[in-house]
Amino acid sequence: MLDWFVVGAGFAGSVIAERLASQRGDSVLVIDRRSHLGGNAYDRLDASGILIHQYGPHIFHTNSDAIVQYLSNFTEWRPYEHRVLASVDGQLLPIPINRTTINRLYGLSLTTEEDVEAFYAAQAEQVADIATSEDVVVSRVGRDLYEKFFRGYTRKQWGLDPSELDRSVTARVPARTNDDDRYFLDKFQAMPLHGYSRMFDRMLNHPNIAVMLETDYEEIRRSIPARNVIYTGAIDEYFGYCFGRLPYRSLRFEHLTCDCEWYQPVAVVNYPQDKPFTRITEYKHLTGQNHPRTSLTFEYPCDSGDPYYPIPRQDNQELYNRYRQLAEQTENVRFVGRLATYRYYNMDQIVGQALAEFRRIQGEFPPCAEPILQTGTSSP
Known part of the structure; x- marks a missing residue:
């Protein structure tokens, strides 16, 4: 037995x-x-020999030394700090929103964190009871940034308006007052050197x-x-x-390979406005692989399929x-x-x-x- x-x-x-x-x-x-x-972290070589993540990008980050020490029994690491841009009003702007985002979007020249905090405060709406995802954003950065960066993306991702979702959905995404454009701030940020699948095989x-x-x-x-x-x-x-x-929200992934060395300046570009997909991932940014072609994944949230997001x-x-x-x-x-x-x-x-x-x-x-x-x- x-x-x-x-x-x-x-x-x-x-x-x-x-x-x-x-x-x-x-x-x-x-x-x-x-x-x-490997579950949703499974990665594989596609037909062109490019390492891709079958179920969308998985970027490892943590503040726990114990977790890093444990996983290091099964993998070496490639240092990697994740950066994401959002396609908004014809520009590619850093997300989470930071000082660079504000200056480029509005044509400003804010130089200090106090300047940016004052800008947010001037835009913010008073919300007596912060209960929904909409409340979180508009009470912090105001209605315009909410409409440009959050509402459309959230509606595509969840199939619901942010006013219908718990505040935890957008509370995960901060608004920064400096120029730090890293998506995560954890002290350890890296990718398994030979991929997640190799790590699971060894585990x-x-x-x-x-x-x-x-x-x-x-x-x-x-x-x-x-x-x-x-x-x-x-x-x-x-x-x-x-x-x-x-209830779960699912995803449909469209994988394709392009006959160019690079497609976009960072691993992930979000599309909160006019596209049917939420984001495009280019994997060579994550893996460091050298290849004359590049592979991408377009993500389309949907109601049916494998369960991804409660x-x-x-x-x-x-x-x-x-x-x-x-x-x-x-x-x-x-x-x-x-x-x-x-x-x-x-x-x-x-x-x-x-x-x-x-x-x-x-x-x-x-x-x-x-x-x-x-x-x-x-x-x-």
């Missing part, structure tokens, strides 16, 4: 599987319904770990007995959607809470990761969550615990 059945070969499942095998000597089976490891390359791809959990959960389950898939799917489906609204959170309560009553199954907890996490946060779950496992029972029940015998 297996010690652990891990459902999902993304960051959450792979990190826990590696720890269980290498630190406890437990037997682990990892399954994934896709044909590859799961352990004699105690077996991997089955193109495998659906529902089809085999009762035929392979295991002492415990780590479930990183969608929590509502695990329980047969008994309370209804949790839609942050109060009624959706209340529905998730019903599933969470059911999960807490389900013996020998641990729900870990974005889909299992219905929350958007950065990659480092998922790694941290998985390592924390492993520490809880270590504290709850010693290795080689006696079997209690078999996989799949808990049901809603």
Whole structure:
């Protein structure tokens, strides 16, 4: 009998599987319904030999030394600081909004952080109760910047107006008063030197770990007995959607290769205004690969397809809470990761969550615990 059945070969499942095998000597089976490891972080060489991210750009950044130290067991790093431009009013302008953005957009010559703060204050609208994404932006930088940079992008990304979304959506994107045009400010910013897929291959390359791809959990959960389950898939799917489906926003990716060395000045350009897609990614900026051609991905948000982004609204959170309560009553199954907890996490946060779950496992029972029940015998 297996010690652990891990459902999902993304960051959450792979990190826990590696720890269980290498630190406890437990037997682990990892399954994934896709044909590859790495979940949404999966990268591959396209037909031209250019390394691309199959599911859109994944840029690693963190402030945690422990997480960097852990992942460094499986990869070397290429230093990379992410920069994003937004196509607004015929210009490519830094996002998050900063002093350069303001000066170029409005033809100003603001020189100090105090000047920029005063500009924001003059534009800002008074909002008594900051409850929505619209409230967050207009109360900070005013209506014009909200309309130019945020409203259109948010409507495309979520299929909802910012006034209908929780404030957390735009609270993630700051407005800066200096000229720092880095998208992230974390102390560690880098890309896996040989790509994410190579890192996952090394992470799961352990004699105690077996991997089955193109495998659906529902089809085999009762035929392979295991002492415990780590479930990183969608929590509502695990329980047969008994309370209804949790809403997600999905993405459609259009990959193409151009007969030019470079297409755009940075890895990602956002299109908040007049295009049907939200952004274009050019991967050579991320990977440092030398190639005479260049590969791009256009992203089109949509309602149907793989679940990518939990839609942050109060009624959706209340529905998730019903599933969470059911999960807490389900013996020998641990729900870990974005889909299992219905929350958007950065990659480092998922790694941290998985390592924390492993520490809880270590504290709850010693290795080689006696079997209690078999996989799949808990049901809603």
